Amino acid sequence: MNRNxxxxxxxGLMITLSIKTMAQYDLGFYGMRMVPQVSTLNPAFIPEYDxxxxxxxLSSSYAGFGTSGPRYNQIFMVTPTDSLALDPSGIxxxxxxxxxxxxRSTEEWINVGMKVNNxxxxxxxxxxxxxxxxxxxxxxxxxxxxxxxxxxxxxNLSPIALKAMHYREFAIGAxxxxxxxxxxxxxxKLLFGKAAVNTEQMDFELTxxxxxxxxxxxxxxxxxxxxxxxxxDSTSVSWDEYMFYKSNFxxxxxxxxxxxxxxxxxxxxxxIDLGYINFDRYxxxxxxxxxxTFEGIDAMPFYGLDDNExxxxxxxxxDSLMNLFQIEESEEKFIVPLTAKIYLxxxxxxxxxxxxxxxVRLEIFKGTIRPSFTASYYRQMSKHFGLSASxxxxxxxxxxxxxxxxxxxxxxxxxxxxxxIIGVIAPESARFANIHIGINFVxxxxxxxxxxxxx
Amino acid sequence: MTKQHLQHKHLIYxxxxxxxxILTLNSCYKDRLKLDRLTGGVWNPEVAAPLFxxxxxxxxxxxxxxxxxxxxxxGLLSLVYFGEQITQVGDKIISIPNQLHDTTLxxxxxxxxxxxxxxxxNFTLTPEFTTPINQRLxxxxxxxxxxxxxxxxxxxxxxYVEIVIPQFTKYGATFKEIIEIPYSGGSxxxxxxxxxxxxxWLRINNSGSNNEVTEFVKVLIRKGNNPDNSPYSIxxxxxxxxxxxxxxFGYFHQYNVDVDLTKIDISLFDNRAIFDATIEEAYxxxxxxxxxxxxxxxxxxxxxxxxxxxxxxxxxxxxxxxISINYPNFNNIGSSDTTSLIFTKDNSNVVDIVNFRPKKLxxxxxxxxxxxxxxxxxxxxxxxxxxxxxxxxxxxxGRGIVYSLQDTMKLNIEDKYNWEELSSIDINLxxxxxxPQTATLQIYLTDTNKVIIDSLFDKxxxxxEAAVPGPPPEYRVTTPVFYSVTAHLTNTKITSxxxxxxxxxxxxxxxxxxxxxxxxxxxxxxxxFQISAKAEYKTxx
Numbered sequence: 001m002n003r004n005x006x007x008x009x010x011x012g013l014m015i016t017l018s019i020k021t022m023a024q025y026d027l028g029f030y031g032m033r034m035v036p037q038v039s040t041l042n043p044a045f046i047p048e049y050d051x052x053x054x055x056x057x058l059s060s061s062y063a064g065f066g067t068s069g070p071r072y073n074q075i076f077m078v079t080p081t082d083s084l085a086l087d088p089s090g091i092x093x094x095x096x097x098x099x100x101x102x103x104r105s106t107e108e109w110i111n112v113g114m115k116v117n118n119x120x121x122x123x124x125x126x127x128x129x130x131x132x133x134x135x136x137x138x139x140x141x142x143x144x145x146x147x148x149x150x151x152x153x154x155x156n157l158s159p160i161a162l163k164a165m166h167y168r169e170f171a172i173g174a175x176x177x178x179x180x181x182x183x184x185x186x187x188x189k190l191l192f193g194k195a196a197v198n199t200e201q202m203d204f205e206l207t208x209x210x211x212x213x214x215x216x217x218x219x220x221x222x223x224x225x226x227x228x229x230x231x232x233d234s235t236s237v238s239w240d241e242y243m244f245y246k247s248n249f250x251x252x253x254x255x256x257x258x259x260x261x262x263x264x265x266x267x268x269x270x271x272i273d274l275g276y277i278n279f280d281r282y283x284x285x286x287x288x289x290x291x292x293t294f295e296g297i298d299a300m301p302f303y304g305l306d307d308n309e310x311x312x313x314x315x316x317x318x319d320s321l322m323n324l325f326q327i328e329e330s331e332e333k334f335i336v337p338l339t340a341k342i343y344l345x346x347x348x349x350x351x352x353x354x355x356x357x358x359x360v361r362l363e364i365f366k367g368t369i370r371p372s373f374t375a376s377y378y379r380q381m382s383k384h385f386g387l388s389a390s391x392x393x394x395x396x397x398x399x400x401x402x403x404x405x406x407x408x409x410x411x412x413x414x415x416x417x418x419x420x421i422i423g424v425i426a427p428e429s430a431r432f433a434n435i436h437i438g439i440n441f442v443x444x445x446x447x448x449x450x451x452x453x454x455x
Numbered sequence: 456m457t458k459q460h461l462q463h464k465h466l467i468y469x470x471x472x473x474x475x476x477i478l479t480l481n482s483c484y485k486d487r488l489k490l491d492r493l494t495g496g497v498w499n500p501e502v503a504a505p506l507f508x509x510x511x512x513x514x515x516x517x518x519x520x521x522x523x524x525x526x527x528x529x530g531l532l533s534l535v536y537f538g539e540q541i542t543q544v545g546d547k548i549i550s551i552p553n554q555l556h557d558t559t560l561x562x563x564x565x566x567x568x569x570x571x572x573x574x575x576x577n578f579t580l581t582p583e584f585t586t587p588i589n590q591r592l593x594x595x596x597x598x599x600x601x602x603x604x605x606x607x608x609x610x611x612x613x614x615y616v617e618i619v620i621p622q623f624t625k626y627g628a629t630f631k632e633i634i635e636i637p638y639s640g641g642s643x644x645x646x647x648x649x650x651x652x653x654x655x656w657l658r659i660n661n662s663g664s665n666n667e668v669t670e671f672v673k674v675l676i677r678k679g680n681n682p683d684n685s686p687y688s689i690x691x692x693x694x695x696x697x698x699x700x701x702x703x704f705g706y707f708h709q710y711n712v713d714v715d716l717t718k719i720d721i722s723l724f725d726n727r728a729i730f731d732a733t734i735e736e737a738y739x740x741x742x743x744x745x746x747x748x749x750x751x752x753x754x755x756x757x758x759x760x761x762x763x764x765x766x767x768x769x770x771x772x773x774x775x776x777x778i779s780i781n782y783p784n785f786n787n788i789g790s791s792d793t794t795s796l797i798f799t800k801d802n803s804n805v806v807d808i809v810n811f812r813p814k815k816l817x818x819x820x821x822x823x824x825x826x827x828x829x830x831x832x833x834x835x836x837x838x839x840x841x842x843x844x845x846x847x848x849x850x851x852x853g854r855g856i857v858y859s860l861q862d863t864m865k866l867n868i869e870d871k872y873n874w875e876e877l878s879s880i881d882i883n884l885x886x887x888x889x890x891p892q893t894a895t896l897q898i899y900l901t902d903t904n905k906v907i908i909d910s911l912f913d914k915x916x917x918x919x920e921a922a923v924p925g926p927p928p929e930y931r932v933t934t935p936v937f938y939s940v941t942a943h944l945t946n947t948k949i950t951s952x953x954x955x956x957x958x959x960x961x962x963x964x965x966x967x968x969x970x971x972x973x974x975x976x977x978x979x980x981x982x983x984f985q986i987s988a989k990a991e992y993k994t995x996x
Binding site: 072078079082083085086088143144145146147148149208211212214215294295296297300427 | 488504883885986988
């Protein structure tokens, strides 16, 4: 086995999954209402500013990954020579029947908002990349231990799913302060897909028969891709074209509401990323719907062949083996739904400086719901500093302590938040880590008008 | 310090703390994740998969075999070994010698013949057509040959000679040749004429004791101004040379025609593959195809089989040693008449011959034409021959067939495969066997000097279990036998395989019940096999 190929593949997978990300958690960030970007989690949140704009390209940068399967230090082990090696046992012992792995990065280029009467309008432009995948323990067991452990059994490799996308989002939002108790918000997003790989269906069954080790394979899959890269001649479109072409149009909506029950209690709810992207460019669709039994290679045609003829025969057989999967390649437009998230929150205003919150977040991916729960504590340390602390249960991980800081140094606002400080400090031990940082320029009403008063 | 200055100071602190934190975290990540020290790991899967399958049926064996196979109507297969020897063709055995005949004709001119007139004189000649042993020749169609006339005369006048031979005809026209003899001075004049005889029919008069041809010769003299020097003489020297024929008829007496020593290889017992066998039936079919139009007897001088070590066994039969073979009649000129002699266990020792496990069958003989000496009409054509075909047919019908196949193959295992990373392999062989035969296998590994250094299997591996033959006389297998065997190869064995220079494949087997029962091999028998493997692989990557 070629060591380089394995290492490259594993590292590529890890880097892809950890850097390019899809599921934006921002659990503790949900309570940091001083930050205008909190409206990305609930468009009904109205910042306490009259006007704000983000520092271009630095207003909001989010990166995060999560997995319900093995952690980094369960995937790798430190050898006695202090080098790092894959740990098959660690992986196998920590994989569950269904596992997810996801990551997302968001880079906000522009963010601007303004209060007009009871409305707060916002506009932002962001690039979002992400991967969301599901895999089964059987798939991992098969890859690591081989199929001999399943002799005489039929294994279903489901769930297997992958959604990887890069798209640009133009978001226009409005939050309406209807009355003292109720706020509602709506954000409309114009989306332009850049690249995508999305599995419509991935069903595989493998039976290794007991007597002959025949492989009965059922394969039903459809993988839609829109990749501006030609794998046949290794050419790709120019960077300008990739970044600024306007096809692959999509539409998304965020809906939200907050309701102040009394002076102490406030509840909120939002649905984020309801929408889709219709990919119509650089298309490739791979489909297979077949069931076959591999009984080995017919030995009889090899009789009497010389070396060259044998080589040709092997090539012919290799091609025919690939054809067993009957993979059809076509160019079909496809729609990728966004990964919708539901946030349900409740806040308790403990005193003037302290707010305690609870948040349930539900993420819907390929028909499955991934829940998480967060308890948060927010303290306004001073007029200019707020501190957030959170505890989250997510990805079968029950010790995720998050922190967040926001500093309003008029007019500059700097914030940083993470939902798992251990994940930031010791990512190898975390199933989940994220960090969200940004710089805004925020202006409250008195600050805007003060120069005029001074005059 | 103003409030604004204080805020700016806080901002600087935050930026500095943030920058330091990021740098620290980045450094910390590198140290904690140790990605730069990623060396790989150990991959230790165990994979099970089918490798090969096939159906080794007799049609495949027959198709790939270099031997000749015969299938009976009931499907019983036989191996056939074939040889053919052809005698010299007819015109090389019965040849026509050159003929030479000289005649001198005397002639006196009439004294009163005026100058300018001519006079003719006719002669009849009957030259003899000689043969080597006084054969009687009736006729022949000449393929090639020539007749030459040399005429010498002392005539001092112009003349010509006309020769007519009614027994020579071509497409119905009688042979006629006029040879002018102009006088050009001198004491004698000589004229030569050559005639091509191709495609002439020659009918020979043999009513007497000789073969004769009648010629009519006319001499015409035109008297000139020269004096009359009578008597004159004309010497006619004629020859027939280089005669080859298409057909010849007559009675040719007795000739000997040799059947040269002929060898038929019998591969069934090659390479010591079969070291014990009892064949129940065999046939030796000698087929003579004779296109000579005359009685011929053939006597076998040698008819035997020979083992590889040179030991011989003669074929004995009540049909031997002399065989009279058929010949075509005048209505079948150009065709062959066939005489077939089949040696069976009832009239010969042919079964013993086969069970002698010979490597070759040898035969030679002598034939004699007109063996009784009775004068019967004979004919020979230029392509007449005797073809002797010998077929030794061995039905796959016997018992106690114990065989051993051994072959040495050069191993060329490429180093691009890391064989040492295979911890073990379990090779499964599943067979559904319709043959009433067992088989076992061992593979020996040798060094470059072909000295055995290891064996692939710990013990001789049984491969195939024999199917049970049915009752006589068919002895047909009706129910195939399923057999499954697993050979476990350890890493040590796999490494030996990789390091070996040659492997000696040694397979042995026998017919059902250790060869105690009679079996037959039919064309619809097959051996379905499937090879699968379960391999444990361990690699550092």
